[in-house]
Amino acid sequence: xxxxxxxxxxxxxxxxxxxxxxxxxxxxxxxQDMTPEIGEGEATPxxxxxxxxxxxxxxxxxxxxxxxxxxxxxxxxTVNGVDAEVTGALGNIITAKVQRGSGSGPVKVxxxxxxxxxxxxYKTEFEYSQSPIVSTYIGSxxxxxxxxxKEGALMEAVLWKPGSIAFDKEGALYIVEDDSKKEGYRxxxxxxxxxxxxxxxxxxxGGTVFRMMNIAFSSDGNTLFLSNDANAxxxxxxxxxxxxxxxxxxxAADLSAIWSITxxxxxxxTNVGVHPVTGEVFSVAHGNAMIYKYDPEQNxxxxxGVQLPDAEDKNAAKVKIRCILFDKAGTTVYMxxxxxxxxxxxxxxxxxxEFSNLHIWVGQYEKAGFTExxxxxxxxxxxxxxxxDEEGNIYVAVRKKHRIAKITPDGMLTNYTGTGTSxxxxxxxxxAQFNHPEGVQFxxxxxxxxxxxxxHKIRKIEKD
Numbered sequence: 163x164x165x166x167x168x169x170x171x172x173x174x175x176x177x178x179x180x181x182x183x184x185x186x187x188x189x190x191x192x193x194q195d196m197t198p199e200i201g202e203g204e205a206t207p208x209x210x211x212x213x214x215x216x217x218x219x220x221x222x223x224x225x226x227x228x229x230x231x232x233x234x235x236x237x238x239x240t241v242n243g244v245d246a247e248v249t250g251a252l253g254n255i256i257t258a259k260v261q262r263g264s265g266s267g268p269v270k271v272x273x274x275x276x277x278x279x280x281x282x283x284y285k286t287e288f289e290y291s292q293s294p295i296v297s298t299y300i301g302s303x304x305x306x307x308x309x310x311x312k313e314g315a316l317m318e319a320v321l322w323k324p325g326s327i328a329f330d331k332e333g334a335l336y337i338v339e340d341d342s343k344k345e346g347y348r349x350x351x352x353x354x355x356x357x358x359x360x361x362x363x364x365x366x367x368g369g370t371v372f373r374m375m376n377i378a379f380s381s382d383g384n385t386l387f388l389s390n391d392a393n394a395x396x397x398x399x400x401x402x403x404x405x406x407x408x409x410x411x412x413x414a415a416d417l418s419a420i421w422s423i424t425x426x427x428x429x430x431x432t433n434v435g436v437h438p439v440t441g442e443v444f445s446v447a448h449g450n451a452m453i454y455k456y457d458p459e460q461n462x463x464x465x466x467g468v469q470l471p472d473a474e475d476k477n478a479a480k481v482k483i484r485c486i487l488f489d490k491a492g493t494t495v496y497m498x499x500x501x502x503x504x505x506x507x508x509x510x511x512x513x514x515x516e517f518s519n520l521h522i523w524v525g526q527y528e529k530a531g532f533t534e535x536x537x538x539x540x541x542x543x544x545x546x547x548x549x550x551d552e553e554g555n556i557y558v559a560v561r562k563k564h565r566i567a568k569i570t571p572d573g574m575l576t577n578y579t580g581t582g583t584s585x586x587x588x589x590x591x592x593x594a595q596f597n598h599p600e601g602v603q604f605x606x607x608x609x610x611x612x613x614x615x616x617x618h619k620i621r622k623i624e625k626d
Contacts, residue, residue, distance in 0.1 A: 448483075543563050
C-alpha cells in the first residue's frame with residue numbers, strides 16, 4: 163500500500179509539470195506545440211508564456227521563460243496577488259497550482275528573497291472561473307504541420323488517434339491508439355513520470371495484437387486484459403499479461419491469448435470488462451451480441467447464454483459494444499453500443515453469476531443523433547467508453563457528436579461538455595470542443611480524462 167501511494171504521489175507531482183498546458187487563446191491552436199523558444203544566452207529572467215490562461219482552483223499553471231532557477235525556496239508565483247503553490251522548477255519552466263479564490267488578474271513571478279526579490283509580470287492576465295475547465299493534457303499534434311507520432315514529455319509527445327484509456331494501479335495512463343500510417347495497426351502508449359512511451363506495438367500480422375481495442379485490469383491490478391478486434395487472419399482475441407514488480411508495469415513479453423473468436427461468430431472482440439467485486443472478466447462478441455465470461459479452469463471465455471436485445475426485444479447482432487461498466491456495488495451493468503447508438507443496462511447477481519433484465523436504457527436503437535432527455539427519449543450517436551463518478555453518474559464519450567454526455571442514475575441524459583461541432587478549443591465546459599472523442603476515465607486525482615481521437619490528444623477536466 164505504501165508503495166502504491168508513493169508511486170501515485172510521484173505520478174501526480176511529475177504530471178503537474180505539463181498537465182495544464184493547453185488552454186490558450188484560439189489563435190494558438192495551430193502551433194506545433196505550446197512550448198515557446200527559450201531565450202538561450204539571455205541573462206535576464208523573464209516570462210515568455212504561460213498556460214492555461216483561464217481556470218479555477220487547483221488549475222496547474224506552466225510558466226515558460228528564462229533563468230528562473232531551480233530552488234523552490236527562491237521562487238514565488240502569484241495570481242491576482244494571491245500566492246499559488248509552486249510545485250516544480252526546471253530553470254526555464256515553473257509549475258504552480260492556482261489557489262481557491264484567487265480571482266482574475268496578473269500572473270507574477272518573484273525570484274529571490276524579501277525586498278531583493280525580482281518581480282516578473284506577464285502581459286496576459288489569468289481569467290479565474292469557478293466552473294470546470296477543459297485543458298490539453300497530452301499531445302502536440304498540429305494538422306497543418308503533419309507532425310509524426312513521437313514519444314517524449316506530455317506536451318511534446320505526438321499521439322495518433324487515441325481511443326480507449328485506463329489507469330493502472332500505480333496511476334500510469336494506458337492509451338490504445340490507431341497507428342499513423344498503417345490501417346488496422348493499433349499501439350498502446352503509456353504516460354507516466356511526465357513522459358509518453360510506446361508500451362505495446364501492434365504486430366500487423368493478424369496475430370494477437372493486430373487491432374487492439376480496449377484494456378481492463380484485474381481487481382488486484384496484477385493482470386491486464388486486452389481485447390483484440392477482428393484481424394487479417396479472421397480471428398479475434400482476448401489476451402492477458404501479468405504485472406511486473408521489477409518494471410512497475412505489465413510484462414508485454416508475457417502476452418498470451420486466452421480466447422479466440424472464429425469467423426463463425428463474425429469476428430470482433432471490441433470490449434473486455436472486469437467486475438469490481440468478484441473480479442470476473444466479461445466480454446460481448448460483436449457478431450452474436452452474446453455475453454461471455456472467463457473460466458479460469460479452462461483458461462478461456464465461455465458463453466453465458468445471455469444475448470443483448472434489439473429494439474423489438476429479440477436477440478441483437480453486430481452491436482459493437484465498446485465498454486462494459488459495473489456500478490461500484492457490482493449489481494448493475496452498463497454496456498455502450500457504438501454501432502446501435504444505445505446504452506444497455508441490466509442486473510447482475512453476484513451469488514449466481516447471472517445477468518437479468520438487460521434492456522436498452524438510454525438512446526434509440528439504430529436511430530442516431532443527440533437529444534437530451536430521459537431514457538429512450540434521448541438520442542446518442544456512437545457512444546464509446548464510459549466511467550462513473552462518486553455519485554453514480556455516468557460519463558460517456560459520444561463520438562460522432564463530439565460531446566461528453568452525463569447520465570444520472572435514473573437515466574437522464576444531458577450534455578456535459580462539447581458544443582456538438584468538431585474543434586480543438588480548450589476552456590469552459592460550454593465552449594470546449596472535441597473531435598470524435600472515444601475514451602473517458604476518472605484518474606487517481608479525481609480529474610476526468612478524455613481521449614480526443616481526431617485531435618490526437620488527451621484532454622483533462624479538473625475535479626470541481
